[in-house]
Amino acid sequence: MDVVLNWDKVLMAFAAALALGISALATAWVQSRIGASGAGALAEKPELTATIIILLAIPETIVILGFVIAAMILLQG
């Protein structure tokens, strides 16, 4: 039995994966930088714990926006 590829769907899935994957990588990279600097800052000023946690959460906006775009591609395409 021949399997017919629906290229539209394949490309949409690929686009959604890229939207989420690249933004996740960007978030991870930024968080690694903030995490390393934050750990250094915490060693000197432990009272900054709350601020550092919040700073770490800030770049998660990137992956959340990526997720929203991916969801829109998949659900509205």
Place this chain on the structure above:
Amino acid sequence: MLVRMSKAEITGPRSALLPVLETIQRSEVLQIDPDIRQRIDDGSVPEIRPLALDGKTLAERLFLEDLNLKVDRLLALLPKVESRESFLSPSRAVNSIASVIGKHLEAAEERGRRQESLQAELATVDRHLMFLATVESLAPKGAKAAGMDFIGVEVRDPAALEQLTRVAGRVLLGTEVRTARAQDGSYIGLLTTEKELAAKLKAGLHENQIPEIGLPAYLEGLSLPDKLKAAQARRAALAGQVTDLEREGKEFAVAWRGLYENVRSWLQRRLSLLRTSASVYETDRCFVIYGWMPSAGVEGLRKSLVERHGDVVVVEEREILNKDLDEVPVALRNSPYFRPFELMVRLLPTPRYSSLDPTPFVGIFFPLFFGMILGDVGYGLLLLCASAVLVVAGRRKQRRTLRQVGQILFVAALYTIVFGVLYGEFFGDLGARLLGFETGWIDRRTSIMPMLYFALAVGAVHVLLGLSLGVFTAVKGHHRKEALFRLFTIVTLLCVVGLTASYLLPVGELFRKPLLMAILVATPVLLLTGGLLAPFELLRTLGNIVSYARIMAVGLASVLLAYVANSLAGAAGSIWVGVAVAVLLHAFNIVLGVFAPTVHALRLHYVEFFGKFIETGGRRYQPLTKVD
């Protein structure tokens, strides 16, 4: 809310300064601020100047500072023991205490020195004992040992062992090298050679810088078993001396620690008064104290000053000037429901007095966002139990923070249950699978776009509320241009939101043109009031609203994890394995379920919401207290 503050000026006769300061200290309401004087019109009281302490007060301060140092040093040397409570009045006995503390301090320091030296000697004897015990285990016994000499060396690492073997072999063929691990983890090497050749071997070791373990004089000339016995006896004698010294120290602490702690606390109160007098002003006959205090406390302070010192001491409220606004200290006072949420506001820099207290808004929106993200009846019930445990554990005054965390978690757990009912979730879909619960109003797993619109709508409301509060604070602070900019940002934002909604509504096309026209009208006003960066600011605000999509995204991740936990448990085959898998994954999910909503809900407040209306840079209110 921010407590309304008053600028107070207290005047009285110079002779009554210290007693008046003592009364103020007892009242714990006034934050003394000498800088207020710089902002007062100098023409009103020209002869006012910083207070110069008289010779007697200065001498008292120096004497007490010195005594305080000695008491601190002595208490640091004394062991912490249960001591008698002291009822001696330090103010009366201060001279007697000053005369004996020198002897006590000298004796305690001497005891400390002796203890230190004995401990060092004890450590050396322990090392010798360890060496001798190791040598005894390695050395040949009986006839074999006759005519032989033993040399002990320290071996720090395997490379040093190799060097030792090489040197011993090169210097004297036939030298036997044995090693053993001592109790502390280091290695000890034992070289066995004939007595006549020992000197040559020792010289070889010295040349190659291999450290030989030397023994003290009292062990010289003894046989190995006698050396062990002598070292053990020495150790016992030293340990006895250390115990005697410790007992002596404890006996002294039991007798005196209570008294010295009482003296220290009195000294700190008294010195705090004397140090505060440096922030006081004077005229030829009067002292003048400037400070900040809650307006509600002014009458109480006035009454207690008159009661204690008569009507010669006057408290006056001065007008708070515009140039004072940045310096007014900030105190938060909220209703019992909102009070625990002050914990979250205190994580950020203090807001200015001319700004707003964000605590009530955090109290309303934080648990709401938390519940929207987690939204599960089962998790909510578990969190409710955890919050009860935290509240009970935090009943003591020292654990106030723990109790506040428990109270916040309690409210958040209630919202989690409410949203759990709306979403129809009980440990994910476990309620529907096992208990036959009906699905709620909305299934988060499939309704991704409706949940996204819902989250964005909540974001729009929250950000618009923040901007409205920003308009209020700008008007309050007489910043008209800024108020206008924020107002037109709200208008433009409403138009953009309406424009977006018009694409989803059936008759939305009717609104598009008027909304576009409104945006066109608002844009020049935005540029005029906010400058060239106004469009970027507007884009940033729109980005802030989109950021609320995290409410949907993090919530979706949580519900999918719960669903996976239930599916894996169902596919396990055995009921016990299934239960174990479900418990493990749900436990993991609940830990994430507490951490992620907390961080994200806080972030939405700190970054997206507070930035619209809070001006930080305020000073925390720190009144003069009994323990300063």
